[in-house]
Amino acid sequence: MISLNRSSFLSNSGVNGSGVNAQRQRRQPPAFVKVIASRSNQDQKGRATSERSGSVLVDSTLKEMKDHTSSSPIVDPESAVSGGVKDVYGEDSATEDQLVTPWTVSVASGYSLLRDPHHNKGLAFAEKERDAHYLRGLLPPTVVSQDLQVKKMMHNIRQYQVPLQKYMAMMDLQEMNERLFYKLLIENVEELLPVVYTPTVGEACQKYGSIFRRPQGLFISLKEKGRILEVLKNWPERSIQVIVVTDGERILGLGDLGCQGMGIPVGKLSLYTALGGCLPVTIDVGTNNEKLLNDDFYIGLRQRRATGQEYAELLHEFMSAVKQIYGEKVLIQFEDFANHNAFDLLEKYGTTHLVFNDDIQGTASVVLAGLIAAQKLVGGTLADHKFLFLGAGEAGTGIAELIALEMSKQTGAPLEETRKNIWLVDSKGLIVSSRKESLQHFKKPWAHEHEPIKELVDAVKSIKPTVLIGTSGVGRTFTKEVVEAMAAINQKPIILSLSNPTSQSECTAEEAYAWSQGRAIFASGSPFPPVEYGGKVYVPGQANNAYIFPGLGLGLIMSGAIRVHDDMLLAASETLAAEVTQENYDKGLIYPPFANIRNISAHIAANVAAKAYELGLATRLPQPEDLVKYAESCMYSPAYRNYR
Numbered sequence: 001m002i003s004l005n006r007s008s009f010l011s012n013s014g015v016n017g018s019g020v021n022a023q024r025q026r027r028q029p030p031a032f033v034k035v036i037a038s039r040s041n042q043d044q045k046g047r048a049t050s051e052r053s054g055s056v057l058v059d060s061t062l063k064e065m066k067d068h069t070s071s072s073p074i075v076d077p078e079s080a081v082s083g084g085v086k087d088v089y090g091e092d093s094a095t096e097d098q099l100v101t102p103w104t105v106s107v108a109s110g111y112s113l114l115r116d117p118h119h120n121k122g123l124a125f126a127e128k129e130r131d132a133h134y135l136r137g138l139l140p141p142t143v144v145s146q147d148l149q150v151k152k153m154m155h156n157i158r159q160y161q162v163p164l165q166k167y168m169a170m171m172d173l174q175e176m177n178e179r180l181f182y183k184l185l186i187e188n189v190e191e192l193l194p195v196v197y198t199p200t201v202g203e204a205c206q207k208y209g210s211i212f213r214r215p216q217g218l219f220i221s222l223k224e225k226g227r228i229l230e231v232l233k234n235w236p237e238r239s240i241q242v243i244v245v246t247d248g249e250r251i252l253g254l255g256d257l258g259c260q261g262m263g264i265p266v267g268k269l270s271l272y273t274a275l276g277g278c279l280p281v282t283i284d285v286g287t288n289n290e291k292l293l294n295d296d297f298y299i300g301l302r303q304r305r306a307t308g309q310e311y312a313e314l315l316h317e318f319m320s321a322v323k324q325i326y327g328e329k330v331l332i333q334f335e336d337f338a339n340h341n342a343f344d345l346l347e348k349y350g351t352t353h354l355v356f357n358d359d360i361q362g363t364a365s366v367v368l369a370g371l372i373a374a375q376k377l378v379g380g381t382l383a384d385h386k387f388l389f390l391g392a393g394e395a396g397t398g399i400a401e402l403i404a405l406e407m408s409k410q411t412g413a414p415l416e417e418t419r420k421n422i423w424l425v426d427s428k429g430l431i432v433s434s435r436k437e438s439l440q441h442f443k444k445p446w447a448h449e450h451e452p453i454k455e456l457v458d459a460v461k462s463i464k465p466t467v468l469i470g471t472s473g474v475g476r477t478f479t480k481e482v483v484e485a486m487a488a489i490n491q492k493p494i495i496l497s498l499s500n501p502t503s504q505s506e507c508t509a510e511e512a513y514a515w516s517q518g519r520a521i522f523a524s525g526s527p528f529p530p531v532e533y534g535g536k537v538y539v540p541g542q543a544n545n546a547y548i549f550p551g552l553g554l555g556l557i558m559s560g561a562i563r564v565h566d567d568m569l570l571a572a573s574e575t576l577a578a579e580v581t582q583e584n585y586d587k588g589l590i591y592p593p594f595a596n597i598r599n600i601s602a603h604i605a606a607n608v609a610a611k612a613y614e615l616g617l618a619t620r621l622p623q624p625e626d627l628v629k630y631a632e633s634c635m636y637s638p639a640y641r642n643y644r
């Protein structure tokens with residue numbers, strides 16, 4: 001996971017923690033002094049407003065606050081990094097008019113400082129900080145290091161037997177002490193990824209209504225139609241660089257979870273630890289999930305999904321409001337929309353916004369990376385392979401297209417030709433040309449000449465693929481017969497079982513190894529533990545878009561890219577594949593360990609940014625000389641800052 005200076009405008013400004021401001025707060029109850037927000041003292045345009053009801057702001061307060069921030073006594077070891085980030089994101093995309101908006105900065109000290117997740121350090125507040133910030137008596141006498149806090153939290157989390165309890169403990173920590181949360185995650189990513197991400201996040205979404213405590217993102221429902229701009233302004237951060245948005249209709253392979261899909265944008269953004277200003281959004285247009293509609297604890301609109309024009313209008317209002325408020329360089333990552341909307345939204349907004357669909361493009365990029373890497377294990381090139389997919393939705397057709405593009409790039413053959421090596425099976429069987437008329441548009445390029453085949457196992461026997469990819473969202477569909485058929489055709493069958501969470505995986509790692517007599521090259525979307533088979537230990541890889549989107553996002557943002565291009569996805573794939581070491585290959589792995597994700601992401605970001613420059617899509621000029629170093633310099637350190 002990477003971290004592009006996650007600190008809010010408040011952290012950058014150094015407003016909080018200034019003893020002077022703390023005194024202001026004392027003199028001037030109520031506890032929060034409100035000032036018009038700016039991202040940091042560096043780009044503060046500081047226009048005062050008292051428009052927002054309840055604001056105690058007066059212009060003179062703002063002026064004094066600004067004076068304090070610019071001469072803040074805080075030693076902020078991140079200020080250099082902030083400066084670097086500001087270079088990237090520096091220009092304020094909003095107009096002057098939009099700056100006269102009701103964002104506020106809450107200046108916390110004492111009790112409220114301990115409840116401010118951006119600045120709270122808990123027992124790690126030093127003696128001098130306790131004096132300067134009115135914390136005396138509010139904390140027990142012990143002062144501990146952040147490292148000890150990490151050790152304690154990991155110890156506590158390991159005590160929980162139930163994954164959902166671990167998830168809740170992590171969410172509580174995020175709300176209590178953001179820096180500690182990210183430090184924990186960065187330092188223990190392999191252990192904690194399954195907690196904050198798939199598979200546990202799937203269960204969290206299913207039970208989100210019951211475990212909901214405090215909002216972690218913005219809920220935009222049909223009730224907000226006509227007022228989305230206003231709603232966006234309710235989010236406390238002014239400077240947003242990445243939005244992950246879902247409408248909850250296809251949460252992992254778990255189906256329609258409506259408003260409770262919020263766990264997904266929250267989980268995705270926790271891996272985006274690089275980007276300051278991350279906004280999780282759930283668009284609530286209702287749900288067709290009867291169970292949720294009848295669940296007392298359901299937190300969303302109790303109606304069936306709006307579709308057609310009503311849906312399109314709400315989404316359009318959202319997309320327009322986002323651009324209006326955050327400018328055209330905010331990255332919008334679509335996540336877990338159902339097929340029909342996912343493709344339409346990407347097509348509709350791909351030419352006007354910086355948008356990217358993680359399920360179509362991110363998954364494609366990560367799978368292509370694994371396939372490129374796999375060539376080292378099986379020999380040959382991509383063009384030597386035949387691919388068969390189970391599942392012809394976002395992930396299936398997205399991966400298929402990127403493989404075809406890469407083959408076309410490698411061999412010079414036209415795309416129409418390279419597509420012919422790729423076959424897809426959907427719920428009706430093999431996609432063949434005789435079905436063309438009735439096919440959805442995204443399936444049509446894959447309708448090749450062949451007699452109809454209903455069953456996957458028969459398709460395997462007839463097509464004789466070297467690579468079998470599961471993107472069906474339906475668990476246990478790679479049966480023993482299917483895997484055995486793959487193993488009968490191939491010395492080293494490549495089997496990717498990508499559906500999430502674990503319950504929806506097309507087969508388990510154990511099944512893949514056992515049914516192929518240990519010959520399969522296997523990776524899955526959700527993690528599986530190592531498997532012992534025939535006296536040998538097999539370590540399955542995790543082909544999850546989590547390898548790609550944080551680096552891709554960083555590359556786009558740091559270059560000021562205005563559009564996402566397929567060549568950027570190819571660059572991300574090639575970069576990820578190049579990160580697989582001989583040691584990894586020796587274990588049969590086609591992905592590098594997730595523990596290296598920050599380093600991997602810096603390289604992906606650099607190559608994506610390089611592509612953006614090459615394609616003329618980058619607006620951050622001049623291009624930094626060393627893009628890897630630049631990407632690293634943009635990354636956030638979760639270490640505490642000094643508030644003296």
Ligand SMILES: O=C([O-])CC(=O)C(=O)O
Binds near residue numbers: 198500
């Ligand atoms: O969230 C994940 O683990 C991967 C993904 O995008 C999905 O399954 O929809």
Ligand SMILES: [Mg+2]
Binds near residue numbers: 252336358
């Ligand atoms: Mg997804």
